[in-house]
Amino acid sequence: xxxxxxxxxxxxxxxxxxxxxxxxxxxxxxxxxALKNLLGVTDGNLASHLxxxxxxxxxxxxxxxxxxxxxxxxxxxxxxxxxxxxxxKAIEQxxx
Amino acid sequence: xxxxxxxxxxxxxxxxxxxFSSIFTLNYKVLFMNQQKYIEDLKNxxxxxxxxxxxxxxxxxxxxxxxxxxxxxxxxxxxxxYSKTGYQDFNRTLLNNDQLIELLTIGIVTxxxxxxxxxxxxxxxxxxxxxxxWDSQTKTLLINLLIPLLSGGIFCLLLLIKGYIGxxxxxxxxFYGLALVNASKYTISEIRSLGMLEILLGLTATYFIGxxxxxxxxGFGLLHIIYGIIMEIKYKS
Numbered sequence: 001x002x003x004x005x006x007x008x009x010x011x012x013x014x015x016x017x018x019x020x021x022x023x024x025x026x027x028x029x030x031x032x033x034a035l036k037n038l039l040g041v042t043d044g045n046l047a048s049h050l051x052x053x054x055x056x057x058x059x060x061x062x063x064x065x066x067x068x069x070x071x072x073x074x075x076x077x078x079x080x081x082x083x084x085x086x087x088x089k090a091i092e093q094x095x096x
Numbered sequence: 097x098x099x100x101x102x103x104x105x106x107x108x109x110x111x112x113x114x115x116f117s118s119i120f121t122l123n124y125k126v127l128f129m130n131q132q133k134y135i136e137d138l139k140n141x142x143x144x145x146x147x148x149x150x151x152x153x154x155x156x157x158x159x160x161x162x163x164x165x166x167x168x169x170x171x172x173x174x175x176x177x178y179s180k181t182g183y184q185d186f187n188r189t190l191l192n193n194d195q196l197i198e199l200l201t202i203g204i205v206t207x208x209x210x211x212x213x214x215x216x217x218x219x220x221x222x223x224x225x226x227x228x229x230w231d232s233q234t235k236t237l238l239i240n241l242l243i244p245l246l247s248g249g250i251f252c253l254l255l256l257i258k259g260y261i262g263x264x265x266x267x268x269x270x271f272y273g274l275a276l277v278n279a280s281k282y283t284i285s286e287i288r289s290l291g292m293l294e295i296l297l298g299l300t301a302t303y304f305i306g307x308x309x310x311x312x313x314x315g316f317g318l319l320h321i322i323y324g325i326i327m328e329i330k331y332k333s
Contacts, residue, residue: 015140022141023148027232030148034232038148088141091134 007090009083011056016041016049021084024059024076032072050074058083151233151283155221156331158214159324165213166316169206170309173199177309196256233282241279244271265308269315270298284331290323 012018019039023030030038036046053059058080062073076084146152176198215229222229248271252264276291294315301311 015137018137019140019144022144026145026149030232034148037228037231038144040226088138091138095131095134095138 007086007093009087009090011053011058012084012087014049016045017053020046020049020053020074021058021076021080024074025081025084027075029062029073029075031074035074053080056080056083147227149233149282151237152331153218153222153225153227153229154283154287154327155214155217156324156326156328157220158217159320159327161213161217161324162210163317163320163322163324165206165210166320167313167318169202169209170313170317172202174309176202196261200256237279237282240282241275243275244278245275248272248275262305262308263302265312266298266301266305268298269294269301269311272315273298284327286323286327286330290319293319 012021016039020035023035023038032046032050035050036043039046050059050061054061057077060075060077062075064071064073176195219229228234248267251271252267255261255263255267273291273294273296276287276294278291280288280291297311297315297319301308301315304311
């Protein structure tokens with residue numbers, strides 16, 4: 001049992017972080033507002049969770065300007081995708 | 097769990113054992129709670145993946161309305177084509193220019209009405225699901241739908257100009273089917289099998305050339321209504 005629990009990723013224990021990763025692995029990229037609409041969370045809440053995922057190098061952030069307005073695009077890094085798949089596999093193992 | 101409680105019964109006074117069993121129970125309790133959480137997690141992951149990458153607000157009602165409009169359109173087309181020819185010449189007709197223009201008008205009006213109603217019902221559903229009609233999912237869906245559909249549409253118009261009228265009904269079905277299969281990755285899964293059926297119908301209609309209008313009624317009318325009802329039942333929430 002301990003072995004199984006070890007494979008679970010602490011970064012994905014949180015519902016919102018899990019949601020962000022789920023959305024990012026099936027899309028090339030999503031911007032801040034798209035993520036906000038998807039998850040139905042406040043700006044501050046989303047920003048802090050994005051920051052923590054960024055710190056673990058699971059997501060990549062790309063800032064640019066659209067019609068002179070700042071626009072931030074988020075995408076899952078290879079490392080993040082791998083960690084996410086490992087996390088799902090661990091859950092599936094655990095539920096077996 | 098039963099075993100643990102029986103242990104407790106057998107060794108009620110033995111501190112060491114009762115301690116051991118309570119830790120054991122606790123461990124199991126935590127694991128069980130976690131299991132519930134992870135089942136929920138998996139459900140959430142799946143939902144988020146679908147919601148973020150697919151257009152799921154397609155309304156069954158838009159399918160039903162499109163089917164009914166197609167049938168009405170086909171009825172008018174039938175009147176235009178066969179009103180002046182006898183019943184026996186059903187599958188061998190020549191069209192004059194006036195009839196062609198009339199048919200084109202019927203086609204365009206049918207298409208616009210079907211699209212309009214489709215958009216209306218889809219709008220209602222996106223409001224219910226609190227999603228936007230126009231976002232990146234809709235864009236990818238439309239682009240992938242329109243590439244085969246527009247090329248097919250232009251191809252059919254060229255055939256019409258060149259006078260190959262008999263092939264138009266089968267080919268519209270065929271291209272529509274291909275467009276649906278191509279776009280199905282970006283929306284609910286039922287669209288894929290609908291596309292396959294339209295392709296099959298288009299090919300069959302090419303073989304039974306001259307009965308295009310009947311196949312057209314099945315493909316655009318009947319199938320849309322059936323799939324609309326299925327979707328309406330399955331995704332009603």
